[in-house]
Amino acid sequence: MNICGKCEAPVSTWQRLSRHEHVIGGARVELMDSALEVSCEKCGERAVIIPNLLGLIAAVAIDRAQTPIKLNGREIRFLRKTLEMAAKDLADMLEVSAETVSRWECDRQPISANNERIFRMKIVVGLSDRAPAMEPRLDELMTMKLSPIRNEFDLSVSRFALVRFKKDGKKHDQWDTELLAA
Numbered sequence: 001m002n003i004c005g006k007c008e009a010p011v012s013t014w015q016r017l018s019r020h021e022h023v024i025g026g027a028r029v030e031l032m033d034s035a036l037e038v039s040c041e042k043c044g045e046r047a048v049i050i051p052n053l054l055g056l057i058a059a060v061a062i063d064r065a066q067t068p069i070k071l072n073g074r075e076i077r078f079l080r081k082t083l084e085m086a087a088k089d090l091a092d093m094l095e096v097s098a099e100t101v102s103r104w105e106c107d108r109q110p111i112s113a114n115n116e117r118i119f120r121m122k123i124v125v126g127l128s129d130r131a132p133a134m135e136p137r138l139d140e141l142m143t144m145k146l147s148p149i150r151n152e153f154d155l156s157v158s159r160f161a162l163v164r165f166k167k168d169g170k171k172h173d174q175w176d177t178e179l180l181a182a
């Protein structure tokens with residue numbers, strides 16, 4: 001049961017939005033047939049509910065980690081935070097100083113290709129529990145050639161949809177990338 005955020009009346013009217021745009025980690029994503037719009041019969045307030053938001057953030061992070069365009073500083077920071085790693089934890093894992101991680105995240109020093117690859121693999125492995133429907137492509141990541149750092153508009157909008165995913169004998173709604181029909 002949902003409660004209206006404005007008047008606290010119980011809300012029972014909702015519809016699934018065929019398409020809903022949302023910004024996560026600086027990236028625009030489209031949610032297909034997954035977000036819910038609830039509307040309050042009493043006061044008319046409308047709100048969009050994104051089911052399993054933590055799972056969506058993990059799916060967006062994995063999708064970005066498996067996209068062969070070099071990460072910018074803001075993305076490195078978003079991905080590290082999504083992994084719930086302190087800057088020092090990432091620095092220790094990659095055997096660099098915490099100051100170096102800070103310079104990567106401020107775009108004052110580029111991350112090396114090998115460190116970026118290890119970081120991306122850590123994202124895919126570390127977040128797979130939260131987005132189990134996303135297909136891990138670790139083999140591809142090992143040999144992936146990264147194209148140069150992008151400007152804000154280079155990356156195409158990724159589409160995500162909730163899918164029924166069976167895990168431990170139970171079915172859950174999990175996020176997956178929806179590939180555009182060719």
Ligand SMILES: [Zn+2]
Nearest residue numbers: 004007040043
């Ligand atoms: Zn209301």
